[in-house]
Amino acid sequence: MNAVVYVSKDASALSVGAEDVARAIAREAAARGIELTLKRPGSRGMFWLEPLVEVAVGGERFAYGPVNVGDVPGLFDAGFLDNGAHPLRLGATEEIAYFKNQQRLTFARVGLIEPTSFQDYVANGGYRGLRNALAMQPAEIVQAVTDSGLRGRGGAAFPTGIKWKTVLDTPAKQKYVTCNADEGDSGTFSDRMLMEGDPFALIEGMTVAGIAVGATQGYIYLRVEYPHAHRTLLEAIDIAYREGCLGANILGSGHRFDLEVRLGAGAYICGEETSMLESLEGKRGEVRVRPPLPAVKGLFGQPTIVNNVISLASVPIILDRGAAFYRDFGVGRSRGTIPLQLAGNIKRPGLVERAFGLTLRELLYDYGGGSASGRPIRAVQIGGPLGAYVPASQFDVVIDYETLGGIGALLGHGGIVAFDDTVDMARMARYAMEFCAVESCGKCTPCRIGSTRGVEVIDRILYGIDRERNLQLLEDLCDTMAEGSLCGLGGMTPFPVRSALRYFREDFLKTPVRY
Amino acid sequence: MKEQIESILSAHGHRPGPLLIVLHAVQQEFGYVPDEAIPLIADGLNLSRAEVYGVLTFYHHFRRSPPGRHVVQICRAESCAAMQGERLAQYAQQRLNIAFHETTPDGRFSLEPVYCLGNCACSPALMIDGELHGRVSPERFDELIASKQVET
The missing domain is CATH 3.40.50.11540 (NADH-ubiquinone oxidoreductase 51kDa subunit)
Structure with a gap:
């Protein structure tokens, strides 16, 4: 028998030990006199299960995960090469609900094939x-x-x-x-x-x-x-x-x-x-x-x-x-599929490729399983550091370009970062300005100067200095950056700042502290 | 140094828009871009020294002084922040007893901030000497540092 075992060589899988697991499997197989072929595909995108080990049995792939090096002898003992029972057994990979309920067009081959074959x-x-x-x-x-x-x-x-x-x-x-x-x-x-x-x-x-x-x-x-x-x-x-x-x-x-x-x-x-x-x-x-x-x-x-x-x-x-x-996938003017990426404080982080039209709530709870910490999800940031923070009251929003635009958010590159209720949203707003200041190319004034002034104004609000006037000033500054910047960096930094102000204003008005 | 830079220039100087490629190659060779390299690169690519300096200082990745033997880059972006990344960043500074952008007095470790390693599904993340690590707890951080201390 020549079994085929798959262990991902995706950078994220490697970052949590996939290379060591692959080596341990090869070593254990050799010690037991078992011939096996080790294949190294990309990741299936179910990162909470990485390092994921798959075996091919009868033309189908069965999964075990997350596997640590210490689990490897036990997997052999359990006969994982024949899909044997083991506490880490997940069943057929493509039947795992997270994966099965996707529509993989662009990512059809990712995790399936060896990348450079x-x-x-x-x-x-x-x-x-x-x-x-x-x-x-x-x-x-x-x-x-x-x-x-x-x-x-x-x-x-x-x-x-x-x-x-x-x-x-x-x-x-x-x-x-x-x-x-x-x-x-x-x-x-x-x-x-x-x-x-x-x-x-x-x-x-x-x-x-x-x-x-x-x-x-x-x-x-x-x-x-x-x-x-x-x-x-x-x-x-x-x-x-x-x-x-x-x-x-x-x-x-x-x-x-x-x-x-x-x-x-x-x-x-x-x-x-x-x-x-x-x-x-x-x-x-x-x-x-x-x-x-x-x-x-x-x-x-x-x-x-x-x-x-x-x-x-x-x-x-x-x-x-x-x-x-x-074109037959999707809704309205958002056609086809979108690979959404679930990250941050989420129980099941990973990649979900779906036709446009699912709701944020489905994504966060049906796929993501809620927060990793077990606490309520308070906010999610959609579309990277320049994306808006969306509060729990809006989780029923449908994910497509126009609908998200309608609530003052944007899909961007499809990244979704979840935060539980321990997050300090004033601090995240400050971070957005700080990030813009670090990364500004410096060519236009609203972005180069505005971001630094933004950090200072938020600091004054947090320190409790002239709060009402500084909150107004921050709104004005956001206007200037949004309207006057040359590109999206300065132009969109107001998205996270304003959404934090709008939906999480209480975080700006807490008893003054110095960060 | 002159010789190495000349060989980098002859390997890449003919390519369209070569300056970033050359700076990458120089940093690969020396671990940083030495000040003495600037006029040599400028001459070789028919640019002014100011142009080379301008590009060199624009990009966070390029270093102008030698780094420690091991470079620890800790992600400071939102996804890691949502997963106790800030705690990890604090811990790392405390543990190595240096701030970001600094090198330990024994020249062993440099600590650098980085804005996203694309390992957001395994937050918090860091990279040591180009090797990516995810779900890094303070204990895991200690293990990683210890393994590098064994190396040298």
Whole structure:
């Protein structure tokens, strides 16, 4: 018998001991004279169960978790290779409710296949989208992406197809496709999981984009905090070149597309698209004034697609299954699926890919299981450090771009951070201003100066100095930042601050303390 | 040093927009970007020293002085904050007896803040020498530090 065992090599799984567990399984198998094949996929996204160990029995995968090194001999004793009973046994992986009740389109292969196995990728639907695209006219490819209703998953939710059409219609000798992989929002990890778990999906999506708009060079701008994703991408790009899926003659079509990874250097602002382009050019990541749009005058002054990892990685399935297939998921103007990421104080943190239209409450309680601490969830921040804090009274809000916008929140990149009732929301508002001050590129005054003044004003409120006037001043400052900043950093820092003020005002009015 | 920087420049200088790539390579080589490297890089890439300096100081990742032998980066972002990340940050400063952006007097550990390691589902998180750790309690922090003290 040659059993197949899966232990994730996703960075998060490794961070809680997956490597040691994998080694312990190999060692124990050798000691017992059992032959087994150890496979290392990405993560299924159920992180409270990591390190998750899966075994293949009769073509199905069964899960055990979370497994510590000390559990390994017991698992062998229990016959886990034949799905034997054990306190950590979870049953068939794909029957676990958290996983079963998802609609995995973009993440269909993540956790399933070995990330840099080209054979696995192709056997699971990979490169069918590119082959279809190669048989289409560029304008038809762009139309398909437009018809799918796909909107930018990085946060701005701009229709991807419209952006591509602008690049297609702008004549130039050289065009670029750039992928924004500077996933800096706290509570988000979908880009990382995708790049570590299914890198070819991103490579394929970027190649399709290149062919659609006539761009021959692609760049992935990857944050330096993601060394695992970096290694995986480099390996996958090498393989894609060897397999003829990148380079001078893609799949024999005569089309050229080259792809390179560039590392960021720890600047949050470089997730803003024009700042990212500056950084790719090797400059300070200072925001550019728009117009001109990057689609017209982007990298090195040429027409450039700037898309997020998830947007680009969703392109292959759209080209494979058709625009209508993708568009049929979702609600209103939010079409398709969205990988939501549950983090912070939550019992079952992880990645949930669902069609738009579920409620925040379903996500937090049906999937997330409530807080990790067992205390009531008091607030959640949606969409990263620039996202609004949503109070428990609004947990029935439906998750789509328009509905969230309607309550003064935004979905952003889909990260959701839960806080229990021990959180001090005035402190979180102060943190938002502080973060903006640390990360501001400095180009515009409302952001550069406003954020520092914001910290000071909040401090005065907390110290009990002239509270009513300073609260008014803070509102005015938020107006100035929101209306006057060049980009989303200064422009959106008021979201967390104002929502904290609106829904958690009592936290600003407590007996004065010095932090 | 001149020789190493020249070889980095000849490896990467021809690439479009090369300055960040070169700074990464220099930091990889020396652990930081020495002041003496600035004019050499400027010359090699046909930039002014001010331009190199401007880029170098813009990005949090680049260091201008040598770090400790082990670099401990603790996430200060919201998800970790919701899971006692602040307690971990306080504990780390106390345990190493240094503040953020400082290095222990024996040159062994540097402590740096970082805004999100993408390990939000296993908060609180930190990274030591590029190795990611999740669900880090103060006890786990002690173990990790102890394992590095054994190394050197």
